[in-house]
Amino acid sequence: MRFVGTFLGKNIYTYDPKIKCSKTDLSVLISDFSRTESLRQICFFSKQLFDKPKENLKFRGVPLREEILHYLALTIIENCRDDNQRHLNDVALEKALKMCHYLVDNRYDTNPEQAINTLIEISYNQFIFQQKNYNNFSRNYYIYTSLWNKLDHNDIxxxxxxxxxxxxxxxxxxxxxxxxxxxxxxxxxxxxxxxxxxxxxxxxxxxxxxxxxxxxxxxxxxxxxxxxxxxxxxxxxxxxxxxxxxxxxxxxxxxxxxxxxxxxxxxxxxxxYFNLSSRFNEGGKRNKFKEHFGHVFQNYVGEILNFHLNGWEIVLEFKYKKKNGHQDTVDWFAKQGDKLILIEVKQSSIFIESKYSPSNKSIEQDLKKTIIHAVKQLETTKEDITKRQYKELIKFEGIKKFAKLIIINDPLYNSNFLIKSIFNNEIKYKDFQIININDLEYLLSHKNVHDYFFDVIYDKKENNNETDFNEYIYSTINDEACDKDFLQPIWDDFWGKISTIAPS
Structure with missing residues (x-):
């Protein structure tokens, strides 16, 4: 692999397999080998990637990625038979992997008009394997086994x-x-x-x-x-x-x-989450699961803010009276002295088909239902605070510096760039930041974060407006400074009595 530069803070590497082929060429190459035995090699590689997600693993010099392995696995399933006893040897496997690199990389649309779609498709095929599994498991377990039961008007x-x-x-x-x-x-x-x-x-x-x-x-x-x-x-x-x-x-x-x-x-x-959402899908009508999950996830965000931001005032959303009726505020306010972070919480960004088969239309439709609604809510609340016309907002009149933050449960990679590019002409103020819950948990776990949390959000808006928080955090904050973890007791509680099975 060759390092060729960065894009939005992400290191970009290229790999030239030095081979050109068709899908038929790959099918012919592997069709002489045992299906199940060949797939066992894929399983072995998959285990290595899962155990060592930060390492650049290779086989005979060929980079291993889940996306490449899955492409090869599907081709093996479609073209090999189990009555063939030949094992896939190293030479043939190396060539097959190179072919997969060529075929996978060339299936992406290079038309500049489709650049956003291609960026999203590549991101979800590659970056999804970089998520923090410990966080995802612990958070979901806590949401479903604890927080859900505390929800008002819970009928699920x-x-x-x-x-x-x-x-x-x-x-x-x-x-x-x-x-x-x-x-x-x-x-x-x-x-x-x-x-x-x-x-x-x-x-x-x-x-x-x-x-x-x-x-x-x-x-x-x-x-x-x-x-x-x-x-x-x-x-x-x-x-x-x-x-x-x-x-x-x-x-x-x-x-x-x-x-x-x-x-x-x-x-x-x-x-x-997606399966449960589908269970409650009533064909365009209300989805009770998503409604409930949205409230529970909002409460979860409030809990981790209160846990980590010692000395801050964390205020839940409320209504205030305007000429046309009552107006909702943002989901959370995080106040430290004369500094205020306005926070919107969203469970979704784009939906699953837009991740893997994106189109301009589907992406825009999804984002208008999720992120763009949050952007408008942030603008409305800030404007109404600065107008000083509403008695319910008096507590925020002394604020001198604002930051706007959208927290999403389902990651949208390159979100700060994508939203501001796709809706460039529709968004009045581009001074908001989007962070996924994994990155928020990691940021909040740093030592003395209550002293500089606002400054991190504000500085990123000023100097790294379009990058993801993942890259920004690693480039600006000492990784060894983590000393407090909201999720650790949840993890320990579940695995405490299962030490011989529990992952390390």
Whole structure:
């Protein structure tokens, strides 16, 4: 790989496989090899990438990326057979990976008019694997098992809905998922009574072999199911595990392959959110799950702000009276002396089809429903504070410096650049910043953050307006300064009694 520069603070590397080919060339190359045995090599690479996400892993000099592995895996599934006993040798595998690099990189549209779409598609195919799994798991677990039950007017029993979606209780699914994520081989069999009894002994749970079978069913697909799936969304998001329907060892049943360790994890975090949202989709009408989740996520943001920003005044949204009725403020105010951060909280940015099959129309439609609404809310609240006409806003009259922050649950990569570019003519003030919840949690965990949190938000707006917070934080704040973690007790609470299974 060759470093060629930066874009919005992100290091850009290129790789030239020094090969040109067609999809047919790749299919012909790999068709002589065993399907299941070839996929086992993909599983091995996937495990390496999951365990070492910050390393630039290579095979015989060829860079390994999940996107490349998934492309090769799907091609193997479509073109190889299990009655062929030839193993995919290193020379052929190296060539196949190079072909995949060429084919994947050349499928992106290089038309300048499609630049935004291409940027989004590349981002979600690559950056999604850089998220902090520990944060995602702990946050989702806390939201569903604790915060949800504190919601006023709650008419969704979320743990029952999760069990209905997965087929087993949420905590059972977590145990099985992390057991798979610790799997060193990339393949496994259904647990027998002995394995289940061992897990029950160590956890105090009452798992059964049927529970394990149902969890696998939630995550896996057969070769036929995988090849027939709509390709608008990457295949292995839905089916990160393959049921080979092959029994290479007598009396052990079918062997399963873990094509993507990351997507197994995501089935219980981001994937679970999208599945539950779909369950409550009434065809354009209100979605009760999303309404409830929005309130719960807003409350979560309030909790971490109060936890980390000692000495600040954190104020929840309220209504104030205007000529045309009552007006909502922003979701949260974070006040320190004469400085104020206006905060809007959004659970979504763009929806799943716009991430992987983006179009100008779908992206704009999604963002108008989510981020643009937040931008307008920030503008309205700030303008009304500065007008000094509304008695409910008197508490903020002494403010001398403002910052505007939009916090999103579902990451939108390059968001500060994209929003201000796509809606350049529609947004009056571009003085807001967008941060995803992972980056906010990381920023807040730094030592003495209460002293400089406002300055970080304000300085970024002034000097790095279009970069993501991920790059900005790493370039400006000492990584070793983290000393306080809201999520750590949640993580410890769940895994405390499961030390032999718990991830390190």
């Amino acid at each position: 029993c979320i743990l029952n809905e999760i069990e209905s979606e997965i087929g087993i209780p949420y905590n059972y699914a977590i145990i099985f998922a992390f057991a798979l994520l610790g799997n060193r081989h990339g393949h496994f069999w259904e647990y027998g009574k002995k394995e289940i009894a061992d897990i029950n002994y160590r956890t105090g749970l009452s798992l059964t072999t049927e529970h394990h079978r149902k969890f696998i069913s939630y995550c896996c697909g057969s070769y036929d199911e995988i090849t027939s799936q709509d390709k608008k969304i990457p295949t292995f998001i839905r089916f990160p595990i393959i049921n080979t329907k092959i029994s290479p060892i007598k009396n052990k049943g079918n062997v399963y392959l873990i094509i993507s360790q990351q997507f197994v994890h995501d089935k219980l975090t981001t994937g679970l």
